[in-house]
Amino acid sequence: MSLAVAGSGAFGTALAVALGRTGAAVTLWSRDPDQARVMVETGRNDRRLPGVDLPDTVTPTGDAGALATSKTVLLAMPMQSLAGFLDAHGSTLDGRALVACCKGIDLTRLEGASALIARACPAAVPAVLTGPSFAADIAKGLPTALTLACADEAAGARLQAQLSTPILRLYRSPDVIGAELGGALKNVIAIAAGVVIGARLGESARAALITRGFAEMQRLALRLGARTETLAGLSGFGDLVLTCTSEQSRNFRFGIALGQGTAFDTSVTVEGAATARAATALAQSLSIDMPITGMVAALLDQRIGIRAAVEALMSRPLKQE
CATH class of the missing domain: 1.10.1040.10 (N-(1-d-carboxylethyl)-l-norvaline Dehydrogenase; domain 2)
Structure with missing residues (x-):
């Protein structure tokens, strides 16, 4: 099953790299078309994650429409950018599993990522991926354990299996509020x-x-x-x-x-x-x-x-x- 990562910062790129190394097809979207072009040309994202090669299975793009080809989309942009992104692209992404990888509380709405997702994409499955991790460690293949929180336990189990890798161990939780507030x-x-x-x-x-x-x-x-x-x-x-x-x-x-x-x-x-x-x-x-x-x-x-x-x-x- 294909995956998409919305956000080509250090953490989004590291997740794309880790998942791509398992053989999964990963679309990595950058809001900056020039950055996407450089990643395509060089096979790296040295601007955000220096010295790390993108696996051949990772496809960088500046086209947000490409995200809609995946049933699971990891939202890896800064928290204060999430509401705007969902306002712009929520109708396209509705009905998918949307996994928030950002940590924070929206300054305008005083809400966490799951509430923003639920408002913009009422048919989506909101989830949160969070825990003690640095992008550089994940990209280097160092062992990392994270929490995957999803109120829908069956969907959470599917996401846990889909997003776990040999070096990325995910522990499942139904407590979305606790997971996102801990990370924030x-x-x-x-x-x-x-x-x-x-x-x-x-x-x-x-x-x-x-x-x-x-x-x-x-x-x-x-x-x-x-x-x-x-x-x-x-x-x-x-x-x-x-x-x-x-x-x-x-x-x-x-x-x-x-x-x-x-x-x-x-x-x-x-x-x-x-x-x-x-x-x-x-x-x-x-x-x-x-x-x-x-x-x-x-x-x-x-x-x-x-x-x-x-x-x-x-x-x-x-x-x-």
């Missing part, structure tokens, strides 16, 4: 962890922040219907640990720059920035206490400085853990 909120905490390291506050402070950040993630996710075990799994705690401890994480690197007061490459997508603002608004509407998330949003909007942010967090009322 951990990016916010990763920015905060980067700030801690960038500001030279120490490893002990980072450990404390990760722990309290995880508590925040659970408060919001559980209120919205997620399951505790999902947040404790790959798509929650597992992804949180990876993203808060490795400089391969764009969100963590962004946080380091923020903590150091240095410039960060504006061409690099940092999903946690928009998610911090969206999650703060969502938490306020639900009267949920998320001090770290709110502090990240305040830092991003320059409503508070690093020193004041640390003092505010450390001066919060003492309470039982």
Whole structure:
């Protein structure tokens, strides 16, 4: 069965490479026709994933209509681009299995990927692919385990079999809300962890922040219907640990720059920035206490400085853990 990946960034390209190596025919769509042309000519996507050859089974294209030839489409564009993509192409893709591979909360609608898919494509099967992973590791063929969340368990089982590879192990879950919120909120905490390291506050402070950040993630996710075990799994705690401890994480690197007061490459997508603002608004509407998330949003909007942010967090009322 053929597959399609919508989005030729590092992660989308890595997924296309991993799936293509199994012999599956994969269409890799780029919104930039010039980038698609370069991939066709060179057999690589050095702009986003340097040094990795595309298997012969992967067909790059700049034609979004080519996505409709596949019954399973992986949506691997940035979260803040997903709604616009679905508005433009949802009618063509309706009725297919649409697997969101982006991590975040839509800043305008305060919703996750599955809700956006359901609205634009009511006959589609929404699913979420998320968990602790870096594009470079997947492209190198290094072992990776992810969560595939789909409310339709029969469809989820089919997708699990279709998208698993010898190096990409997928664990199935019916908890779509928990999986997508775990993947979204951990990016916010990763920015905060980067700030801690960038500001030279120490490893002990980072450990404390990760722990309290995880508590925040659970408060919001559980209120919205997620399951505790999902947040404790790959798509929650597992992804949180990876993203808060490795400089391969764009969100963590962004946080380091923020903590150091240095410039960060504006061409690099940092999903946690928009998610911090969206999650703060969502938490306020639900009267949920998320001090770290709110502090990240305040830092991003320059409503508070690093020193004041640390003092505010450390001066919060003492309470039982």
